Amino acid sequence: xxxxxxxxxxxxxxxxxxxxxxxxxxxxxxxxxxxxxxxxxxxxxxxxxxxxxxxxxxxxxxxxxxxxx
Amino acid sequence: xxxxxxxxxxxxxxxxxxxxxxxxxxxxxxxxxxxxxxxxxxxxxxxxxxxxxxxxxxxxxxxxxxxxxxxxxxxxxxxxxxxxxxxxxxxxxxxxxxxxxxxxxxxxxxxxxxxxxxxxxxxxxxxxxxxxxxxxxxxxxxxxxxxxxxxxxxxxxxxxxxxxxxxxxxxxxxxxxxxxxxxxxxxxxxxxxxxxxxxxxxxxxxxxxxxxxxxxxxxxxxxxxxxxxxxxxxxxxxxxxxxxxxxxxxxxxxxxxxxxxxxxxxxxxxxxxxxxxxxxxxxxxxxxxxxxxxxxxxxxxxxxxxxxxxxxxxxxxxxxxxxxxxxxxxxxxxxxxxxxxxxxxxxxxxxxxxxxxxxxxxxxxxxxxxxxxxxxxxxxxxxxxxxxxxxxxxxxxxxxxxxxxxxxxxxxxxxxxxxxxxxxxxxxxxxxxxxxxxxxxxxxxxxxxxxxxxxxxxxxxxxxxxxxxxxxxxxxxxxxxxxxxxxxxxxxxxxxxxxxxxxxxxxxxxxxxxxxxxxxxxxxxxxxxxxxxxxxxxxxxxxxxxxxxxxxxxxxxxxxxxxxxxxxxxxxxxxxxxxxxxxxxxxxxxxxxxxxxxxxxxxxxxxxxxxxxxxxxxxxxxxxxxxxxxxxxxxxxxxxxxxxxxxxxxxxxxxxxxxxxxxxxxxxxxxxxxxxxxxxxxx
Numbered sequence: 001x002x003x004x005x006x007x008x009x010x011x012x013x014x015x016x017x018x019x020x021x022x023x024x025x026x027x028x029x030x031x032x033x034x035x036x037x038x039x040x041x042x043x044x045x046x047x048x049x050x051x052x053x054x055x056x057x058x059x060x061x062x063x064x065x066x067x068x069x
Numbered sequence: 070x071x072x073x074x075x076x077x078x079x080x081x082x083x084x085x086x087x088x089x090x091x092x093x094x095x096x097x098x099x100x101x102x103x104x105x106x107x108x109x110x111x112x113x114x115x116x117x118x119x120x121x122x123x124x125x126x127x128x129x130x131x132x133x134x135x136x137x138x139x140x141x142x143x144x145x146x147x148x149x150x151x152x153x154x155x156x157x158x159x160x161x162x163x164x165x166x167x168x169x170x171x172x173x174x175x176x177x178x179x180x181x182x183x184x185x186x187x188x189x190x191x192x193x194x195x196x197x198x199x200x201x202x203x204x205x206x207x208x209x210x211x212x213x214x215x216x217x218x219x220x221x222x223x224x225x226x227x228x229x230x231x232x233x234x235x236x237x238x239x240x241x242x243x244x245x246x247x248x249x250x251x252x253x254x255x256x257x258x259x260x261x262x263x264x265x266x267x268x269x270x271x272x273x274x275x276x277x278x279x280x281x282x283x284x285x286x287x288x289x290x291x292x293x294x295x296x297x298x299x300x301x302x303x304x305x306x307x308x309x310x311x312x313x314x315x316x317x318x319x320x321x322x323x324x325x326x327x328x329x330x331x332x333x334x335x336x337x338x339x340x341x342x343x344x345x346x347x348x349x350x351x352x353x354x355x356x357x358x359x360x361x362x363x364x365x366x367x368x369x370x371x372x373x374x375x376x377x378x379x380x381x382x383x384x385x386x387x388x389x390x391x392x393x394x395x396x397x398x399x400x401x402x403x404x405x406x407x408x409x410x411x412x413x414x415x416x417x418x419x420x421x422x423x424x425x426x427x428x429x430x431x432x433x434x435x436x437x438x439x440x441x442x443x444x445x446x447x448x449x450x451x452x453x454x455x456x457x458x459x460x461x462x463x464x465x466x467x468x469x470x471x472x473x474x475x476x477x478x479x480x481x482x483x484x485x486x487x488x489x490x491x492x493x494x495x496x497x498x499x500x501x502x503x504x505x506x507x508x509x510x511x512x513x514x515x516x517x518x519x520x521x522x523x524x525x526x527x528x529x530x531x532x533x534x535x536x537x538x539x540x541x542x543x544x545x546x547x548x549x550x551x552x553x554x555x556x557x558x559x560x561x562x563x564x565x566x567x568x569x570x571x572x573x574x575x576x577x578x579x580x581x582x583x584x585x586x587x588x589x590x591x592x593x594x595x596x597x598x599x600x601x602x603x604x605x606x607x608x609x610x611x612x613x614x615x616x617x618x619x620x621x622x623x624x625x626x627x628x629x630x631x632x633x634x635x636x637x638x639x640x641x642x643x644x645x646x647x648x649x650x651x652x653x654x655x656x657x658x659x660x661x662x663x664x665x666x667x668x669x670x671x672x673x674x675x676x677x678x679x680x681x682x683x684x685x686x687x688x689x690x691x692x693x694x695x696x697x698x699x700x701x702x703x704x705x706x707x708x709x710x711x712x713x714x715x716x717x718x719x720x721x722x723x724x725x726x727x728x729x730x731x732x733x734x735x736x737x738x739x740x741x742x743x744x745x746x747x748x749x750x751x752x
Contacts, residue, residue: 016154016155016519017154017519017520017522019150019152019154020149020154020155020522021522022152022283023149023150023152023154023192023283024149024189024522024524025188025189025192025287027283027284027287028283028284029284029287029288030284030287035310036317038319039415040411040414040415040521042313042317042411042525045189046186046188046189047185047186047188047189048186048189048524048525048526049309049310049313049524049525050522050523050524050525051317051407051411051414051521051522051523051524051525052520052521052522052523053414053520053521053522055520056520056521056522
């Protein structure tokens with residue numbers, strides 16, 4: 001769902017591309033926002049926008065804001 | 070993932086102090102933080118671009134002069150962290166650690182950070198500050214930050230990071246003098262090792278443990294930023310987001326992108342005509358001047374017909390190439406190219422290529438050379454290689470004269486059919502490229518395309534200065550690389566087409582005598598016509614008996630199934646280095662003369678259309694013409710492209726593969742075309 005903020009819970013199966021995404025700020029405990037859904041989708045993390053393939057983004061498990069973890 | 074303990078490794082490495090070695094400054098930072106602009110501001114035109122040996126990664130070095138002292142500057146590829154996730158980041162990391170062969174270990178690192186985006190940028194800074202190498206933080210884009218109401222306390226940041234922090238705006242030069250002064254401190258007195266920072270819990274890596282190293286570093290970044298940065302309570306709505314709503318939309322975004330590219334191509338083909346005509350005239354005049362200055366006929370021919378014609382033929386495309394470079398640089402700087410790659414990603418993945426391959430492939434429609442250089446935006450080396458291999462299949466400007474000739478032979482009075490032929494030719498090139506890309510990804514360069522991870526930086530007005538510098542840089546590379554190879558080949562081909570010399574045919578001698586008589590009588594006009602005719606006859610005769618002519622006859626059995634004879638064979642041979650040469654070669658071969666081909670194209674086409682073989686049959690039948698067209702659509706006949714391929718891939722292997730597979734493809738396709746048309750009864 002667009003424009004939803006979430007906190008990253010954990011990452012499944014790290015690899016090189018995931019490392020790149022993590023270096024940009026997508027890692028456990030960080031808040032990210034999905035600006036645009038689809039494939040590829042756009043995430044907002046640390047104030048910058050990142051285009052990400054859906055199959056990579058699906059390995060980022062999040063807890064939506066407001067939901068009980 | 071292995072434990073990240075290279076910190077200890079680097080700190081124990083002994084540095085030999087050799088006074089002769091200039092101070093080496095490495096420029097590091099996130100992509101899109103403005104590193105290139107800063108590099109240009111510090112070095113101006115005193116920089117060189119090359120490739121790291123054996124890789125496809127660009128290597129920029131330059132000289133910096135402060136107070137009469139010189140320092141070397143190395144522009145490292147952009148990286149988000151020292152955990153290298155791409156080959157570029159790997160090389161950047163290796164350079165900092167002193168592990169990159171051929172590059173001296175940096176004596177100091179200037180890390181450029183985006184003030185508008187400080188927290189994420191501090192991640193890299195924290196990693197660099199764990200080494201004992203002196204670091205200066207260049208806080209860039211403070212103008213953008215100020216516009217968004219963000220204020221960074223430079224001094225406080227400096228005390229938190231325990232290193233100098235200088236605010237700059239790289240594109241305007243603001244603060245760059247102060248930065249130079251600070252770097253000058255390093256040059257004046259060798260800096261003492263800076264106190265290193267220790268980030269809590271950042272040592273080890275893991276994926277599910279509580280203290281994720283990324284997490285610890287980011288938490289640290291956040292806390293530092295919270296102490297040094299003041300942000301407005303309400304984030305102002307930004308232009309970037311508004312524009313992106315359209316630019317990243319799957320339908321509107323693609324349409325917008327195609328419109329932008331159409332605009333760029335229109336500009337290329339319209340603006341370029343003036344300088345192209347100028348260059349053409351320049352070389353023609355040079356030819357005339359040389360003819361007057363050099364009396365030795367052989368030398369004259371070598372310079373005029375060999376060197377000037379050969380090199381001029383390539384340099385005439387320089388305006389188009391430069392304009393394409395310029396627009397690509399402007400689009401990249403504005404931030405738009407990342408949106409283009411984003412929006413084309415889904416479509417491109419169907420053939421196994423990433424979205425970032427689209428712009429290079431599209432650019433190849435003007436010229437494959439800038440396109441191949443533009444493939445450096447493709448992160449995955451395999452994908453980049455595949456794109457480089459198939460880019461030359463796209464119809465480039467040099468093929469257009471050939472298309473024009475074939476269309477004139479087939480459909481002289483039907484612009485509708487001519488347009489159809491042209492469109493079909495472009496389509497065939499595109500389909501062949503996409504098809505071969507698919508094949509390569511499935512066979513010799515297999516591998517799932519890496520998923521997209523691409524930052525979409527804020528839009529900004531592109532810097533004309535940066536773009537011009539980049540264009541000049543790349544154009545210089547092209548001229549150097551292509552120019553030298555073309556020069557050598559022009560001379561070789563000229564020699565092959567000139568030697569062994571043969572006597573003028575009897576008919577030509579007779580005509581010359583006649584012309585002399587007419588001149589004596591005062592009938593200059595008829596005399597000149599006869600002389601021109603005689604010259605063409607001599608050229609035709611001489612070419613057919615030269616080595617090139619013999620090669621043409623030699624390959625005739627191979628090309629006959631394609632509907633070609635030995636005369637066209639000569640053309641295939643001479644256009645090996647540059648495809649458009651076929652037009653002038655055919656002109657000579659069929660006795661029209663290269664000069665009149667230039668002035669009177671229709672005359673040339675008429676002659677070719679009526680040319681007959683020994684047995685009286687037409688040479689340029691529909692089947693032969695179409696077969697020739699198909700061959701030229703697909704064949705690799707461009708030595709400068711091969712030279713650039715070699716440079717960008719680091720080895721001749723891939724350039725040779727290009728030549729081999731494209732020639733095979735062209736042969737098979739022309740064969741099928743000719744035989745197919747014959748079978749259908751179309752001669």
